[in-house]
Amino acid sequence: MLKNKLKAGIIGHLVGDALGVPVEFKSRKELKKDPVSDMQGYGTYNQVPGTWSDDSSLTLCLLESLLKGYNLNDQAEKFISWLDDAYWTAGGETFDVGNTTRVSIAKLRQGIEPTAAGAGGERDNGNGSLMRILPLAFYLIDVDSAEKFKKTKEVSSLTHSHPRSILGCYLYLDYAQRLIMGAGLQQSYEQTVKHVNQFIAKDNFSSELKYYNRIAAGNIKDLAENEIRSTGYVVDTLEAVFWVLLNSNSYQESVLKAVNLGEDTDTVAAITGGLAGIYYGFNSIPKKWVKQLARLNDILELINNFCKKI
Secondary structure (H helix, E strand, O other): OHHHHHHHHHHHHHHHHHHHHHHOOOOHHHHHHOOOOOOOOEHHHOEOOOOOOHHHHHHHHHHHHHHOOOOHHHHHHHHHHHHHHOOOOOOOOOOOOOHHHHHHHHHHHOOOOHHHHOEOOHHHOEOOOHHHOHHHHHHOOOOOHHHHHHHHHHHHOOOEOOHHHHHHHHHHHHHHHHHHOOOOHHHHHHHHHHHHHHHHHOOOOHHHHHHHHHHHOOOHHHOOHHHOOOOOEHHHHHHHHHHHHHOOOOHHHHHHHHHOOOOOHHHHHHHHHHHHHHHHOHHHOOHHHHHHOOOHHHHHHHHHHHHOOO
């Protein structure tokens, strides 16, 4: 079961990313007039159909690193290789790199300790760690909350060390793990909200919970679409992901709805797609989209190698 969900989650993430790449930064108004309904290419970055971005590159870097165990220095080396040498890129080109991620990797390159490299200012709360952390949900499936939070904090802090980014990653990981264990979309959401409200109350991160109050209130589903923002701000991204998932009934509906919210289309759709893949299963992802993914065989080989370890 775990192996099937890993494959569905990773491929679901990449497909969502690839659907969003050509229209990144397009407004919701523009996409209302000309919505994305299929895999397409070119557009924002002039990439061929099936091209995925930094979201997926760094996710695959983390997945590959975890094959050998939990090693922050190895994760850092892979991130540096991605930025400098286009490692784990779709077509040998690194594009769409967030500024916080770029600056933090520069610090890693200088030899700064991985957990001290990430930017920790309030303005450094983009979705750059949220977008790459899904493999950790599978790797930490059997650990307690304290250990899960500790490692989530460390992995996020390679690029994003502000408590708000870390809390967003923890919310996401906890939710993903509940889906992995077989709970429903709404049930997992309710359980995550309850758990995080209780767990964070005992932690010095509790002051950051107010920024997630629309998620923590337990009724994000009931907000109108025009109340949902789909920017690169970590809180906006996570709100959009929960809103889409809880207002959709299939993988395809979820990722297309995510893309057509506009703005940070690739990241919102990638994170949505990973969770939707876990919940709806690999066979729910349209085969034609999967076949169009760049480097599909390499990705499947990496997934299979990881599956042998879990």
